[in-house]
Amino acid sequence: MSLKTLSKIKELRNSGVLNQKIEKIERDLEPIVDKMIETGIKIDPVYFELLDKEITEELEKTRKKIYFLAKQEFNLNSPRRIARVFFKDLKIQTIDLRKTETLEISTSTPELKKIKDKHEIIGEFLHYRMLNKMHSVYIKTLPDIADRHYRVHSDIDQLGAATGRMTSSSPNLQNIPIHSEWGRKIRAGFIPEKGWSFLACDYSQIELRLVAHIAKESVLLESFRKGEDIHARTASEIFKIPIDMIDKETRFRAKVLNFGLLYGMSPMGFARAAGISTEEATDFIVQYFKRFSNIKKYLLNTITHAKRHGHVETIWGRKRFFPDINSEDFVLRSSAERMAINHPIQGTCADIIKKAMIDVQKKILTKDKNIKLILQVHDELIFEVKDENVQQFAHKLKDILKNSMLLDDVDLLVESKSGKNWRDLQ
DNA sequence: TCTGTCACG
DNA sequence: ACGTACGTGACAGAC
Secondary structure: OOHHHHHHHHHHHHOOOOOHHHHHHHHHHHHHHHHHHHHOEEEOHHHHHHHHHHHHHHHHHHHHHHHHHHOOOOOOOOHHHHHHHHHHHOOOOOOOOOEOOOOOEOOOHHHHHHOHHHOHHHHHHHHHHHHHHHHHHHHOOHHHHOOOOOEEOOEEEOOOOOOOOOEEEOOOOOOOOOOOHHHHHHHOOEOOOOOEEEEEEEEEOHHHHHHHHHHOOHHHHHHHHHOOOHHHHHHHHHHOOOHHHOOHHHHHHHHHHHHHHHOOOOHHHHHHHHOOOHHHHHHHHHHHHHHOHHHHHHHHHHHHHHHHHOEEEOOOOOEEEOOOOOOOOHHHHHHHHHHHHHHHHHHHHHHHHHHHHHHHHHHHHOOOOOEEEEEEOOOEEEEEEEHHHHHHHHHHHHHHHHOOOOOOOOOOEEEEEEEOOOOOOO
């Protein structure tokens, strides 16, 4: 029983964050999260040992290559030392590179990628960074914290984030890698018990669906109803090209813009993320808001509301307060404005999946011992189910998740995947 | 304890 | 002219 959560609920109720409806959700959720922590998720210790051996060798090889190219040995985990070797000793060009807060030259991946052609060492170093992350954070540490049944139990704080999202720590199971090949190798080390499978259900494009719904943006709503590729449709509308003529590059820019708007991205931020000039970026944004004028209205209304009331809220009324929303300080004020734009979307998403977890508990988990909830990753629920029940549960779960919150203009789309390890969920 | 970096949604 | 995309947690270095 988590006393910490219960006292947090009281505190948030007293400060006005939770209304009655949301407080009920948080209270009903508490035992479910408790059970999820207790259940944990199994890893394959033998596989992790092999991974450790493999990655240690590759790290060693890469390290030696870097020392050879630099003609010296130095601490590859110290950004300061890296900057000195790359930019002072090897004299690699640093034009356009960002400075860090302490005025050192940044050695972050996006910065180094800009100068990748200037010296062979950059590519090797980026590879080292990725490998080292995989090793130090995941491969090396996970086996050490598994219990005697090889299951790892994360500390899940159901009220950890200001938007209503949950957080996961010690270990953080919400940031297990997936994008890189090595990342997927790590996912393959998470396995169900013998005779059981993983079953994952995730909300597809839920944040964009919510924006379309909240803003009542009919073109987007219609596009979701038709089941179109939403980024291609966006590109088609901005550039006035038929949807089936949109190339990869154009779609990518529309995708960056779609996500950027959820966070209050500026023209320059968009330019950087999409790899285009600020002028082009500004033009795209103008076109975007011309075509999706209700989105623009939503953004402006949200900021106005935040300035007037000092808070914004989700569809069901989970509030977030912004003490700096009327600050004289531009940096503080605009930061608060971006948070205000994001909260109703990210927070409603959190409300929806939390309510879904409660519905799943009532309708399935309490009645059936052949299924366990093991993890929530913001827009996805992962279950461990008896092999013979996979299809049956997939069907029921999709139905429950879809109906967690009913929106007038658009359905929530839920996709399910199953597999014998976390990588192969398909 | 802070900073830089990077893993996820 | 400002400074530049939301929400997190973990690791290693530097002090």
